[in-house]
Amino acid sequence: MNAFAGAAAPTRVPTPKLDTWVASQDFDKPTLVIDVDRVEEQYRALKAGLGHADIHYAVKANPAPEILKRLTDLGSHFDAASKGEIQMCLDAGARPDIISFGNTIKRASDIAWAHAAGITLFAADAPEELDKIAANAPGARVYIRLIVETSEADWPLTRKFGCDSDMALDMLDYAKSVGLSPVGLSFHVGSQTRRAEMWKPTLDQLSVIWKRAKDAGHDLTLLNIGGGFPAFYGEAIDTPTDYAARVIALVTETFGDIPQIMAEPGRGMVAEAGVIVTEVMLVSRKSDRDVHRWVYLSIGRFSGLAETEGEAIRYQFETDRDGDATGPCIVAGPSCDSADVLYEKRPMQLPLTLTSGDRVLIRNTGAYTSTYSSVSFNGFPPLDVVVI
Amino acid sequence: MNAFAGAAAPTRVPTPKLDTWVASQDFDKPTLVIDVDRVEEQYRALKAGLGHADIHYAVKANPAPEILKRLTDLGSHFDAASKGEIQMCLDAGARPDIISFGNTIKRASDIAWAHAAGITLFAADAPEELDKIAANAPGARVYIRLIVETSEADWPLTRKFGCDSDMALDMLDYAKSVGLSPVGLSFHVGSQTRRAEMWKPTLDQLSVIWKRAKDAGHDLTLLNIGGGFPAFYGEAIDTPTDYAARVIALVTETFGDIPQIMAEPGRGMVAEAGVIVTEVMLVSRKSDRDVHRWVYLSIGRFSGLAETEGEAIRYQFETDRDGDATGPCIVAGPSCDSADVLYEKRPMQLPLTLTSGDRVLIRNTGAYTSTYSSVSFNGFPPLDVVVI
Numbered sequence: 001m002n003a004f005a006g007a008a009a010p011t012r013v014p015t016p017k018l019d020t021w022v023a024s025q026d027f028d029k030p031t032l033v034i035d036v037d038r039v040e041e042q043y044r045a046l047k048a049g050l051g052h053a054d055i056h057y058a059v060k061a062n063p064a065p066e067i068l069k070r071l072t073d074l075g076s077h078f079d080a081a082s083k084g085e086i087q088m089c090l091d092a093g094a095r096p097d098i099i100s101f102g103n104t105i106k107r108a109s110d111i112a113w114a115h116a117a118g119i120t121l122f123a124a125d126a127p128e129e130l131d132k133i134a135a136n137a138p139g140a141r142v143y144i145r146l147i148v149e150t151s152e153a154d155w156p157l158t159r160k161f162g163c164d165s166d167m168a169l170d171m172l173d174y175a176k177s178v179g180l181s182p183v184g185l186s187f188h189v190g191s192q193t194r195r196a197e198m199w200k201p202t203l204d205q206l207s208v209i210w211k212r213a214k215d216a217g218h219d220l221t222l223l224n225i226g227g228g229f230p231a232f233y234g235e236a237i238d239t240p241t242d243y244a245a246r247v248i249a250l251v252t253e254t255f256g257d258i259p260q261i262m263a264e265p266g267r268g269m270v271a272e273a274g275v276i277v278t279e280v281m282l283v284s285r286k287s288d289r290d291v292h293r294w295v296y297l298s299i300g301r302f303s304g305l306a307e308t309e310g311e312a313i314r315y316q317f318e319t320d321r322d323g324d325a326t327g328p329c330i331v332a333g334p335s336c337d338s339a340d341v342l343y344e345k346r347p348m349q350l351p352l353t354l355t356s357g358d359r360v361l362i363r364n365t366g367a368y369t370s371t372y373s374s375v376s377f378n379g380f381p382p383l384d385v386v387v388i
Numbered sequence: 389m390n391a392f393a394g395a396a397a398p399t400r401v402p403t404p405k406l407d408t409w410v411a412s413q414d415f416d417k418p419t420l421v422i423d424v425d426r427v428e429e430q431y432r433a434l435k436a437g438l439g440h441a442d443i444h445y446a447v448k449a450n451p452a453p454e455i456l457k458r459l460t461d462l463g464s465h466f467d468a469a470s471k472g473e474i475q476m477c478l479d480a481g482a483r484p485d486i487i488s489f490g491n492t493i494k495r496a497s498d499i500a501w502a503h504a505a506g507i508t509l510f511a512a513d514a515p516e517e518l519d520k521i522a523a524n525a526p527g528a529r530v531y532i533r534l535i536v537e538t539s540e541a542d543w544p545l546t547r548k549f550g551c552d553s554d555m556a557l558d559m560l561d562y563a564k565s566v567g568l569s570p571v572g573l574s575f576h577v578g579s580q581t582r583r584a585e586m587w588k589p590t591l592d593q594l595s596v597i598w599k600r601a602k603d604a605g606h607d608l609t610l611l612n613i614g615g616g617f618p619a620f621y622g623e624a625i626d627t628p629t630d631y632a633a634r635v636i637a638l639v640t641e642t643f644g645d646i647p648q649i650m651a652e653p654g655r656g657m658v659a660e661a662g663v664i665v666t667e668v669m670l671v672s673r674k675s676d677r678d679v680h681r682w683v684y685l686s687i688g689r690f691s692g693l694a695e696t697e698g699e700a701i702r703y704q705f706e707t708d709r710d711g712d713a714t715g716p717c718i719v720a721g722p723s724c725d726s727a728d729v730l731y732e733k734r735p736m737q738l739p740l741t742l743t744s745g746d747r748v749l750i751r752n753t754g755a756y757t758s759t760y761s762s763v764s765f766n767g768f769p770p771l772d773v774v775v776i
Contacts, residue, residue, distance in 0.1 A: 058724075059767065060723075060724055060725075060765075060766045060767065063764070063767065080767065081723065081724040081766040081767055082722075082766050082767035082768055083767070084764065084766075084767030084768060084769065085766065085767030086767075087767075088767065102724070103722070103723075103724050103766070104670075105669045105670050105684045105722050106669070106670075107667075107669055107686065107722075108744065108745060125672065125674075126670060126671075126672030126673075127672075128670055128671055128672060128743070128744055129670055129672070132670075132744060147674060158726045158727070158729055158732075159674055160682070160720050160726045160728070160729055161724070161726065162674070163672070163673075163674050163675065164674050164675035166675055166676055166677070167674075167675060167676060170676075279495075281493045281494070281495055282492075282493050282494075282514060282516055282517055282520075283514075283516055284513065284514030284515075284516060284517070284551070285514075286513075286535060286547055286550070286551050286552050286555075287551065287552035287554055287555060288554055288555060288558075289554070294548070296493045298495065302694070302760060306690070306762075309697070309727065332548050334470075334491070334493050334495075335448075335469065335491075336446075336448055336469040336490070336491050336549070337448075338546045338548045338549065339546070339697065340548070341546055341548055344546075355516070356496065356516055356520060357496060370763075371762060371763060371764050371765045371766070371767075372690060372762050372765055373762060373763055374694075374759060374760050374761060374762055374763070375758075375759060375761050375762070375763055375770045376451070376472060376759050377448075377759045377760055378448045378469040378470055378472075378473065378491070378759070379447065379448065379451065379468065379469055379470035379471070379472030379473030379474075379475075379476065379759075380470055380472060381472065382763045
């Protein structure tokens with residue numbers, strides 16, 4: 001199994017197209033620049049590892065029309081969280097039968113709308129949701145999302161999604177009883193699960209339920225392994241092909257052959273294809289005795305960097321002054337909100353020469369940034385997006 | 389001093405106009421409804437207590453054009469966080485000389501723009517910011533923001549804004565040396581400071597610096613007491629007039645007469661004028677043994693309720709089933725983000741009969757909701773705003 005031997009990537013993959021374009025432009029406001037060719041490379045790399053498993057791109061990571069169009073052309077399927085996302089996929093040319101409505105929390109009228117639009121596959125984790133699907137998308141295929149215990153992801157999940165394993169069989173039975181077609185199970189190992197081996201305990205746990213359901217007469221044909229595919233944020237990760245191949249190998253070792261496997265990379269598909277261009281607004285010290293400087297950027301937690309909450313995702317910064325002597329900095333956003341601080345518990349080392357007006361590149365920010373941006377918090381415009 | 393005797397309001401002020409209008413409407417998506425007459429009442433009540441102090445409404449709390457227009461007509465001044473907010477005030481008919489550019493983090497080009505637009509008063513807490521103001525708004529009036537130690541506010545501030553007292557005199561001196569007019573000091577006691585007495589330690593601390601600066605020859609004429617004026621979120625607060633009068637009495641006791649006092653209510657001006665209309669998307673249990681239900685609403689942390697982060701602000705919910713037996717619920721938003729959970733550590737008691745499709749009113753949500761809403765997180769539209 002040579003996926004084991006995949007060399008860990010100690011540094012990010014170069015993005016010469018992005019770098020050249022960004023260097024040639026002036027920016028008047030914080031801007032996310034996406035290289036859609038880099039998305040294509042990543043799709044091909046993941047697909048090479050995933051083999052016959054279907055990629056359902058998690059649209060919520062970045063629904064830029066150019067990304068959806070390119071992925072549609074490449075044959076990607078889609079995982080949509082809402083009516084709005086389904087519409088965006090359809091607008092990009094995706095057929096409805098390759099779009100799953102993967103949110104376990106759906107408005108009844110949105111289910112009816114999706115059903116009319118041709119969507120045939122829905123997620124559920126509660127009897128009330130099955131009732132809504134049965135009433136509004138009669139006969140639809142459903143998969144049941146289960147809670148699995150995870151602890152190794154960088155952005156671990158709460159118990160918000162899924163039901164406990166003790167409910168799984170009842171849910172499958174109930175789905176049948178209301179006329180739905182319960183075809184499989186889903187789970188999520190947690191976003192940014194950095195090594196493929198971290199999947200093993202989760203897969204072991206799920207396979208017990210899978211077997212129990214088959215033994216009870218449920219003809220399960222679909223396993224949705226969710227997301228968790230990592231992006232490079234400074235810590236070594238496997239190459240996408242090696243990572244994906246190893247995950248699929250683990251699935252096969254644990255479950256045997258499964259007719260339909262769905263994988264839902266979002267972050268792992270688009271994060272590394274994007275860079276945010278921002279600038280320093282102010283550098284200051286709070287006291288003559290302060291060791292740390294405060295560096296205020298033109299982007300913050302409410303204008304695109306929501307995943308810095310709790311300092312969970314640690315982005316990599318680049319400046320034109322890299323190479324100068326550095327010192328520790330608390331990094332904050334530009335708004336008048338005192339909670340708009342990005343990194344304080346673990347300050348960043350930034351050049352001592354950094355000053356207001358300096359450009360800062362925030363690398364690997366193609367996922368979970370543009371759509372988190374607020375409409376006009378503190379009167380600042382939302383994050384601009386340019387796809388090249 | 390009969391402000392001491394102000395009766396604490398144990399329940400929220402009735403809003404019959406809002407209630408009648410909301411009851412008569414259907415809503416297809418989460419909507420914030422604002423009663424601008426209620427904003428006017430609150431302005432008058434605060435102004436009655438503040439006396440000769442100027443109200444600079446903190447636009448960031450809610451920049452709805454109808455609110456800015458009404459406050460302009462009433463004679464309010466404004467505290468703006470950005471070029472965008474200044475423009476909104478000007479659009480509402482406000483004169484530039486009653487708008488302060490209160491963010492200590494400003495882009496140089498925005499300072500130049502504001503200066504050209506007639507803005508004359510700027511905040512600063514760092515030498516680099518004074519340099520930017522001197523270069524782009526030569527001769528402007530500035531006030532220096534200081535860090536004060538607070539611990540009693542419900543949404544306490546970090547050290548993000550202000551400089552320590554040891555820098556205050558140097559900042560005033562430096563402002564003069566670069567040709568600016570340093571006219572005063574500012575501070576912030578922390579958002580949602582529920583009782584006026586909580587201001588006393590802060591005022592005492594600041595008055596030492598104020599006196600030291602006067603002794604050093606600085607002709608300070610302006611004290612900006614910031615915000616902190618509370619809204620009703622379930623815990624008793626004083627009436628706005630009593631609260632404001634008591635704060636001004638404390639200021640006068642501590643500082644003596646000051647020619648110009650600025651107060652910057654935001655939350656205390658508009659929160660109680662708004663109600664969010666939302667609906668239940670799903671009610672579920674994760675296990676047959678679960679004591680708690682999960683209640684998923686059509687609005688969450690990323691679509692307007694950002695201030696539930698850390699469960700800091702605890703909104704009050706009303707449903708048509710109030711009066712039925714209740715049980716503990718974890719309350720979450722509709723997105724596929726596992727961090728989109730509103731209340732979990734302290735579950736809410738909600739009716740056992742609650743079911744998907746039920747309307748839920750979230751009271752006193754007129755502040756810090758609409759502009760925090762993300763542009764299209766998970767494909768959900770931003771919070772709709774209707775002003776009546």
